[in-house]
Amino acid sequence: MIFEKIGLVKKPEYFGGNSWELPTDIDLVSKASEELEKRLLDAGWGDDTYSLVTSFSEALINAIV
Numbered sequence: 001m002i003f004e005k006i007g008l009v010k011k012p013e014y015f016g017g018n019s020w021e022l023p024t025d026i027d028l029v030s031k032a033s034e035e036l037e038k039r040l041l042d043a044g045w046g047d048d049t050y051s052l053v054t055s056f057s058e059a060l061i062n063a064i065v
Contacts, residue, residue: 024064033057 033053040049 026061026064029057029060029064032060 036056037053
């Protein structure tokens with residue numbers, strides 16, 4: 001972690017673009033959900049955002065485990 005902070009190790013960019021290729025890392029579920037929520041809100045989905053993000057998170061968890 002310290003090497004990432006000082007710039008010696010480049011953090012992978014998992015959420016760039018519209019096609020996400022994620023490793024099977026359960027710790028990425030919350031980050032992916034946050035990114036999806038941000039994009040849905042930016043796109044104007046409003047009230048439907050919560051249910052879509054929850055469904056996405058559950059599907060991602062099921063795909064990983």
